[in-house]
Amino acid sequence: MNKTSANSPVLVVGGRTTGLMMAAELARHDVAVRIIDKSPGIDPHCRATVLHSRSLEILHSLGIVDDIVACAQPLHGVSLYVNGEARGRFDELPVDSPFPLSLGLPQATTETILEKHLNSLGVFVERSTQLTSLEQSADTVRASLLHDDGREEIVETPWVIGCDGAHSTVRHLTEETFPGEADPYPYLLADVVIDGALEPGDAYFFLHNDGELFLFILNEGRRFVVANVAKETDITKAPTLEQVQELVTHRSGHDFHLSDPRWLAHFHINYRLAPHYRHGRTFLAGDAAHVHSLLGGLGMNTGIQDAHNLAWKLALVMRGDAPAAWLDTYEIERRQVAEDVIATTKLATQNAELFAELSSTDREKLVAHMFVPEGEKMRVRNHEEQIDLDYRSSPLCIEPEEGFAHGPHPGARAVDSPIFLDGQPCQFYDLLRSPKHCLFLYAPASSQGSVLSELTTVAEAVARDHGHWIAVHIVDDWNGETTVPSNVTRIEDPQQTLRQRYGIESTGMYLIRPDGYVAYRSWRLDSIDEYLAHVV
Structure with missing residues (x-):
């Protein structure tokens, strides 16, 4: 029996979509990670079939979305028939995203692309390897692994993340219930x-x-x-x-x-949901934490987003840049999403099943109810594509009293915009591929010497004191009047498109988390210290 030292990597249990995403994100955040899976390889059987806009944005941040798009089929609409008669078509209206439509793709293909990306980061799935037991202490988890050749291994790891599906061994070993x-x-x-x-x-x-x-x-x-x-x-x-x-x-x-x-x-x-996503030094993600109907294609997407939410928080806590309390926000933010997904898919499934049990009159009423009013179509599409997820109740998302007339509020997803960087056109989302928080300080639209001086002073101080986990950017117009410190990036916004999308009238700031959600915004350039004092 082999024993691994207490300095072992984080252990991810489960090598399907959620586990691959979790391991890849941890590696991208420079966290040592080990991933095991009891199966001999990627399951070729198709269970999940759709990648929604928000998941595609996340896969863009990993640098692999082009591989996904190249082999996927865009979903343009859903045609409805009743007893063989065409009744209408639900158009998939494009949403406000670089990826405005869902894509159809077998789960095995998505996992093949994710695993290739994970391998490029130097991490490989250990197949035919099972978790058989685990014991937690204050600062480590002791896990027993069984390899395909019968060899047993004892691992001491700082964290275990269960991404091992609806019949999760991690959930069972932590005695977490799965009511539903x-x-x-x-x-x-x-x-x-x-x-x-x-x-x-x-x-x-x-x-x-x-x-x-x-x-x-x-x-x-x-x-x-x-x-x-x-x-x-x-x-x-x-x-x-x-x-x-x-x-x-x-x-x-x-x-x-x-x-x-x-x-x-x-x-x-x-339809099942774990009461808690964390037990000491173990976490649950994906189907290990929540299962529901496959209508709507939300299961794999929700697991991808679970991983994207937890990995950066765990990385910051392990490096000592954030307090351990940040890990509790994973459940706060993500469990509410799973509650909504379960309720939404359950209602859709039950309505479809109910049709055969109704009278002819009630069947017609049910069909009529399926067609969304014109004014509601865009709201429904945003929800389908999961671009309307909102973490405003999270302790990590803070809105000062002054408020903004428009623009994404703290807890909302950051929006994209064309910008220029070093004179070359690119997209705002390209900057958000950074594994760091991104601070954007908006220079005044017209030259104001005292304000520019304050802005560069704040930028330089944040970059000096927090540059290892916050990337600092100054957003300026095309004139290039703002001289930025060497450790700060200057963004050119000549048409003020970015400024308009974020509701900045003069000066202001936005702090965006590594998962692409707004953490904080303010008109006051010096208020970043107040946010950091509150959460760090």
Whole structure:
């Protein structure tokens, strides 16, 4: 039996999407990390199929979104049919993001790209390796690992992060409960090719007197079939292609031909949420912390964002730049998101299931209710793409009393804008790829000597005292009147587009967190010390 020293890396348990993202983000923040997974490799079976706009923005910060976009299928709309009759189409309106539409892509492809990125950071998934026990003390976790060859290993690590799915070993070993309920209907899943009159960028939703049917988009012309089946169905037995074909033909009312099945299965939807995401030196993320219906494609995306939220906080605490209390904000911020996802997907799933149980009149009322009023469409789209997530209740997001007329408030996601850097055009989001907090100090629109002097003094002081975790930027117009210190970056905003998007009328400041959410804003250039004194 081998024993690893107490200076071991953070241990991530689970090598699927959330675990890969967690390990990659920790490595990007210069945290030593080790990741294990009990499976021999990436699961080729398709469970998650969609990457939403917010997740694509996050993958942009990792530098891998181009690889994702190159092999994905944009989702342009959802067509609705009732008992074989076309009833309408829900257009996927572009949202305010560099990635305005969701992309269809099998989870295995997303994980392959993530793992390649993780490997480029010098971290490799240790496959066929299981966590069997763990014991916590005040400053370490003692974990037992079982390797595929039967070898046992004792690891002493400062933190364990459970990204090991709905049947999480980490959750079980910490005796965290997983309260919730199962959906009454079993579901059928199939990853197949479908020949027929289908628009490649559209998903299809069929309501039928005998149940619902969904045809989600993948890439390479494939479709992910999801349908509820009889309650007495034996879910331990996979459906045959012939059974799936019969169901699709019956409920769609179309002459579709299914072929080339990669995966056929039955499963039960569960709605469950862990009461706590942290137990001492262990954390839960992704499906280990929350599970829900796959309608809406929010599961994988929520796990990606869990990892993106926790990694930078853990890095700052481990380096001593932030107090341990920052780690408690992970649950504060992310559990409320999971609550909303569970409620939203449960309602959508139950409404789809309810159709077959209603009278003809009530069915028509249900269908009519599915069409969103014109004035609500953009709000609904922002929520679908998860760009409206709000952490304003977090202790790390503070809004001074003076307030702004517009612009993203503390807790809101930062918005993008064209800018110039060293005379070259780029996007504001490119600066947010930094693993640091980003402080943006806005110079006055016109030359004001005393204000410029104050601005450069503040910039230089923050860069000197906190430059190891805060990147400092001065936003100026095209005239170049502001001379910036050598450890500060000057951003050119000649059309004042960035200034307008952030509601800056003259001078002001924004502090944006490493996960792209606003931590603080103020008109007063010298108020950054007040924020830091409050949270650090």
